[in-house]
Amino acid sequence: MRERASQTHLSRHFFLSFSPSHTLFLAFSLSLFLLLSSCSVPLYKVAPIPQNSAIVDGKTGTTQGLEITAAALFDDDKSFERFASNLPLAGIIAVDVYLKNNSAATLKPKFSLRDSAHQNLSLLDAKNVLKQMMKFEGVRAYVKEGKQLTLDQLSAMALPKKIEIGPQSEKRGVLFFRAKVDAMKLDGLRLEVGGLAAPIIIPIN
Numbered sequence: 001m002r003e004r005a006s007q008t009h010l011s012r013h014f015f016l017s018f019s020p021s022h023t024l025f026l027a028f029s030l031s032l033f034l035l036l037s038s039c040s041v042p043l044y045k046v047a048p049i050p051q052n053s054a055i056v057d058g059k060t061g062t063t064q065g066l067e068i069t070a071a072a073l074f075d076d077d078k079s080f081e082r083f084a085s086n087l088p089l090a091g092i093i094a095v096d097v098y099l100k101n102n103s104a105a106t107l108k109p110k111f112s113l114r115d116s117a118h119q120n121l122s123l124l125d126a127k128n129v130l131k132q133m134m135k136f137e138g139v140r141a142y143v144k145e146g147k148q149l150t151l152d153q154l155s156a157m158a159l160p161k162k163i164e165i166g167p168q169s170e171k172r173g174v175l176f177f178r179a180k181v182d183a184m185k186l187d188g189l190r191l192e193v194g195g196l197a198a199p200i201i202i203p204i205n
Contacts, residue, residue: 042149043142044084044133049157049172055098061193061200065103066165070191071096072204074184083133088183090136092129092176093121095191095204097159100170108164110195113177113204116188121177123161126154129176 058071073079073094079087087094093113101107113121124132130151134142159173179186186205193200 041143041146042153043139043146044130044150044153046084046150046153046157047082048153049096049174053098053172054100055096055172058096058098059202059204061202063200064107064197065101065105066107066109066196066200067100067102068109068193068200068202069098070202070204072189074205085133085137087133090133091179091181091183092124092132093179093183093186093189095175095177096172097175097191098170098172099163099165101165101167104167106164106166108162108195109193109200111159111163111175112192112194113175114190114192115186121179124176124178125161126151126158126176128178129154129158132178 055069058069060069191202
C-alpha cells in the first residue's frame with residue numbers, strides 16, 4: 001500500500017510539474033532563450049576579405065598609373081564559403097576588385113559591367129544585395145539584430161558607387177551587380193572602368 005501511495009504521489013507530482021501553465025511558461029522561457037541567443041548571430045555569415053592585398057587569380061588592366069585586378073565569383077561552393085549563400089544562382093555577381101594607384105594624382109575610376117549584348121548590369125549596394133539574398137531564399141522570419149550584423153559585414157566589403165583612390169595607395173573591395181537570370185548563364189561579361197585618361201576593359205568570364 002505504501003508503495004502504491006508513493007507511486008500515486010509521484011504521478012501527481014509529475015502531472016503538476018507539467019500542467020498547462022507550467023508547459024506554457026517553459027515554452028515561453030525556451031523561446032526567449034533562443035531569441036536572445038540568436039541576437040548576436042548574423043543572418044548570413046560573411047567572410048571578410050583581406051585588405052590591401054592583391055588578387056591571385058584575377059585579370060589585370062592598367063592605365064594612367066592605376067592598376068586594377070578583378071575576379072568574379074561564379075563558383076557555388078566558394079560563394080557559400082564567403083557569403084553563406086549561392087549568389088550566382090540568386091542573380092548576384094560579386095566582383096572582387098583590387099586597385100593600386102602608382103601615380104601622383106588622386107583618381108576616380110567609374111565601374112560598369114556589361115554582358116555580350118552590351119547591356120549594363122545594375123550596381124547594387126549592400127542593402128539591396130542582402131534584400132536579393134533574402135528574397136531568393138525566401139527568408140521572411142529573422143532577428144533584426146542578425147540582419148543588421150550581415151548588412152554591416154556586406155557594407156564593410158562593398159566598394160561605393162563613387163570611388164576615390166589617393167596617390168601611391170591601394171584599395172580592395174567587392175562590387176555587386178544584379179543579373180536578371182542565373183549569373184552562370186551569362187557570357188561575355190566584362191568589367192569596364194571609365195573616368196580615366198583611357199578606359200580599362202577586363203573580361204571576367
